Amino acid sequence: MASVSVRSLVKRFGADAAAVNGVSFTVREGEFVTLLGPSGCGKTTTLRCIAGLEVPEGGEILIGDELLTSAGRGVCLPPEQRRLGMVFQSYAVWPHMTVFENVAYGLRAQSVARAEVGERVTKALELVGLSGLQDRNATKLSGGQQQRVAVARALVYNPRVLLFDEPLSNLDAKLREQMRLELTRLVRELGITSIYVTHDQAEAMVMSDRIIVMHEGRIQQEGVPQAIYDEPASRFVADFIGVTNLLEGTAAGRGGEGGVWVEVPEAGARLLCGRRAEGVEPGERVTVSIRPEHISIEGAPAGPNRVEGTLTEAIYLGQSWDCRVRVKDVSLRVQAQGEVSLRPGQRVALGVLPRRCVLLRG
Ligand SMILES: Nc1ncnc2c1ncn2[C@@H]1O[C@H](COP(=O)(O)OP(=O)(O)OP(=O)(O)O)[C@@H](O)[C@H]1O
Ligand SMILES: [Mg+2]
Missing domain, CATH: 2.40.50.140 (Nucleic acid-binding proteins)
Known part of the structure; x- marks a missing residue:
């Protein structure tokens, strides 16, 4: 478990306007914070910078007091050294592999001992409620179950922080609502600090301890869901939320x-x-x-x-x-x-x- 600090983050792609333009926020230990905003506002780019998948031109990223990224000091730890878990929109489960093998794959690639792999995978599958399905071929699962495999695959590394990028947007409406609750219950029970990205304001309202509204690479407002809804700080936020x-x-x-x-x-x-x-x-x-x-x-x-x-x-x-x-x-x-x-x-x-x-x- 850990807090996350993002300070004055700037990320550019070529000569275009900065995709992320001076973004600063803190996520407390165990907190569930959502980056919310319209398409292209810089949510994924911010998340990828935290994950170490993008190298920013400006700013710093810390977990607790450990410096992960510092543009000024030329520090950028590679993703595998950050001990973060990431869950994407495309479930990216591997076909022709069982549920167990899907979750075990990364551990085996790291040459983790066989017995330990068994233990960790079993625990991760238990946490997401897939224990009985570990020998099922991963493509023979429902969308919601595939999404849970993706979550188990992130949890198996004992991440300090979970990063989610629109993980539910491929699911149909009813399942999406159910998974919102399931996912929040799971991460709250585990107490894992979570940063969640979505453009769906209802999803953000239901799931988050705190919402950060982004627009054109900048933060427009941050606050608890009720404050964002009842006291929007700008025309953009008032119009975008509800x-x-x-x-x-x-x-x-x-x-x-x-x-x-x-x-x-x-x-x-x-x-x-x-x-x-x-x-x-x-x-x-x-x-x-x-x-x-x-x-x-x-x-x-x-x-x-x-x-x-x-x-x-x-x-x-x-x-x-x-x-x-x-x-x-x-x-x-x-x-x-x-x-x-x-x-x-x-x-x-x-x-x-x-x-x-x-x-x-x-
Ligand atoms: N690899 C890249 N190369 C060039 N431009 C990029 C790249 N990745 C993102 N961008 C640009 O940066 C801006 C922010 O993109 P980003 O993917 O962070 O948006 P987003 O908020 O996640 O949007 P969406 O809701 O559509 O996923 C966009 O203008 C996008 O076109
Ligand atoms: Mg995105």
Whole structure:
């Protein structure tokens, strides 16, 4: 077990803009941290630098206080000396080999004694719940089982840290959900420090102790899943994580409970915004982010943030309604709960609590 520190990491490929451009973060011992971001934002490159598969142009990587990589000092330990385990998207199980042989392969290549190989492989297969299948040909396994072989293959080396690169994205939706829980339970039980890469925000929310959101080679925000969702730090994060309404406005002055009044001309509204309101000055241009499920429809609470609009779309989803409500010049996405009956064309009252209105600057 070990902590991981990445400091000012820079990695370029040729003359293009840096794939990773000054990334710094720390993963505590036993913590499960996810690098989340859209395609091309530098997640895999960051992970490969940690694994020692890429040599960065700048920055340092440490496990505990052991220096693995230092661009300045010309240090870059080869992958096999780092004692990290890596699990990739393609399960990369070897066909024509049994489950046991797949997991044993690397140990045998290192000339580990036969009895020890047997012991370690048996233990790793037990941990991932594949004990009964050790003599099965690896290609005769389900996708989820193949993925577990890949995890066992990483665990058999007793890694200090596990690195995962989109390990579940080849599985069908239902299996993917099940494996999310299985995988997190396993690494939590083992207490192994884990760094997980995905572009799937739901996956990141479910699995992680902490999420690091990346965009164009840089970190946009890091925090626990709830903080990332409820208090996005930028327009990019608000938009990338889940669904949100973004309204352009101008700060007008202080209101109750530390909130800031924002004039939103396109909605003909004045909204009291209670999140991320610190330091906002009157006259400042801001964006207000409001999640669809935080807007109440019909029985809007009495409070400062009430607007009226016309329902233009109402799709019944069983648990909720997915609605569009026209408020002056904007169309707001609203997720209505309950058994209300909604018909397009009807006038509705909307309400949102100030603490559900997040101010985004810049
Ligand atoms: N070997 C390489 N040679 C040249 N460019 C590369 C190489 N590997 C990555 N890149 C570029 O670096 C940037 C970051 O790539 P990276 O693979 O880290 O993204 P990612 O966040 O993992 O994306 P995805 O979600 O698509 O896997 C991209 O612009 C990519 O094209
Ligand atoms: Mg990738």
